[in-house]
Amino acid sequence: MLDFPNAKINLGLYITEKRPDGFHNLQSCFYPVRWCDALEVVPAEKxxxxxxxxPVPGNPDSNLxxxxxxxLQQDYNLPPVHLHLHKVIPMGAxxxxxxxxxxxxxxxxxxxxxxxLPADTLESYARQLGSDCAFFVQNKPVIATERGDVFEQIDLNLSGYTCVVVYPGLHITTAEAYGSIKPQKATCDMPMLLKQDVEVWREVLKNDFEEALFPKYPELPQLKEKLYGSGAAYASMTGSGSAVYGIFKEAPAGLVFPAHYAVWQGLL
Incomplete structure (x- = not known):
């Protein structure tokens, strides 16, 4: 069986408090995009x-x-399979x-x-693998809270908009990103704001990591301004970086980036 695991972007990201378990609570809108890996699973003898x-750093035996x-094998005694992952989505982005x-x-x-397995069961397994894994079970826009694994469905449809995602090759570790953050309450009513036109988001919808990371990595604010200069209705860093995206009413023309940047462009 073959499928194509897709990426997501964060529409706004607020780090609201540090938890007793060392993680952080957040509020963000997760939105799927069509930048995809390829994953094949077939039965095998071992x-x-x-x-x-x-290339994926680290020991392949620890791959997610x-x-x-x-x-699943522990609970359902699955037979062996051959898993093959073709990696396209940049890491640390x-x-x-x-x-x-x-x-x-x-x-x-x-x-x-x-x-x-129903969606809620799959989400329960996914939460054991990582904070935002459960989002990709249903793969629909949500307001994510707590560790990014508690979801509220949101009626948000950006189909028809073009998204440009640019990864400048900066691998920012989670520890580095969160080490620079001072948690605070969200500065906007995100569900209400996301009902407004995309152009309204520019001055209000924020990613808290930008304030911490933009001074250290000037390529990032430069990318954001380039996307706005090319007509983006909204632009932001996604997650804890370092990819930056722009949302456009019309597909932009003439956008050129350095050869070592990874770039995806497509309809949302």
Missing amino acids: LQFGMTGL CLKAYNL GLGGGSSDASFTLRLLSQLFELN
Whole structure:
């Protein structure tokens, strides 16, 4: 079975408080985008995992796809499979690519072995793999709170808008990003604001990480201003960085970036 785990962007991101467990509570709107990896799962005589595409740092045995398989295997005694991941979504970009790979693994295994696991069960497994993994089970726009794993559905449809996502090759670790943050309450009523026209978001909808990271990495504010200069209705860094995206009413023309930047453009 073959599927295409997609990325997400954050429409606004507020770090509201530090939790007793060391994590942070947040508020954000998660919105799926069509920048995708490729993931294949087929039955095999022994468990195998292979990767192509972008190099993934770390031990392959600790990859989230394997962890997802092991979670379900423990509870459902799954037979071995061959997992193959072709990595396209950049890592350390705030796009949730690894989380998406994990959740799509759960979904594919449920289909392949006819487990017929409902969405809430899959989300429960996904939460054990990472804070935003559960989002990719249903893959619909949500207001995310707590660790990014408690969801409120939101009626938000940006279809017809073009999104340009630019990753400048800066791998910002989660520890570095959160180490610079001073938690505070959200400065806007996000559900109400997201009902307004996209152009209204510019002066109000914020990503808290920008204030901490833009002075350290001048490429990031430069990217944001370039997107606005090319006609973006709204532009922001996504997640804890370092990808920056712009949302356009019409597909922009003539946008050029350095050769080592990774760029995706497509309809939302």
